[in-house]
Amino acid sequence: DTEVTQTPKHLVMGMTNKKSLKCEQHMGHRAMYWYKQKAKKPPELMFVYSYEKLSINESVPSRFSPECPNSSLLNLHLHALQPEDSALYLCASGRAGSPGGEQFFGPGTRLTVL
């Protein structure tokens, strides 16, 4: 099973809402990632979890809060977002450690902030 799943597929939220994005993988990967992607741009790294611990935070605003409850799950909690946060949010997983192996991406959550 080389699948990463993400829910929801689409999300529309107001600037005062609180919502969560979910990601799950069953490939035994111990590194999980959140990326943000705007149209016609490459994915932009937000967070990396390695062995369920946050290892990289690319100076992401605190209105985005990641959580890794266990080795298969990754959440991204959203609060007080801005319209410019509208984007495709991609989760990925891969082998932890160095060198890194391939990353596998989920289908993404398309987020619109009104």
Add this chain to the structure above:
Amino acid sequence: RKEVEQDPGPFNVPEGATVAFNCTYSNSASQSFFWYRQDCRKEPKLLMSVYSSGNEDGRFTAQLNRASQYISLLIRDSKLSDSATYLCVVNDVGNQFYFGTGTSLTVIP
């Protein structure tokens, strides 16, 4: 200076043509290299890992030149279904991956 640089294109080629993409990376300590394909409004999908010895998968050939710090992807006998954005991805030490800007390919009937 960007970690990974790619020519964004667009590349518009006729069916059956051969097309090559190049990508350069700045960190000589980079360890793993990949080409991903991304269709419009979809997630990136792994196309090939790139090894120093070069590797081939059907119509696709990837090569790595560590001395010059570049990676290439060659697509032979282009198909309409090859139209996509091709992303060059480099892994440095640890779990940090760096993406090129992507190269847009359109194969024309």
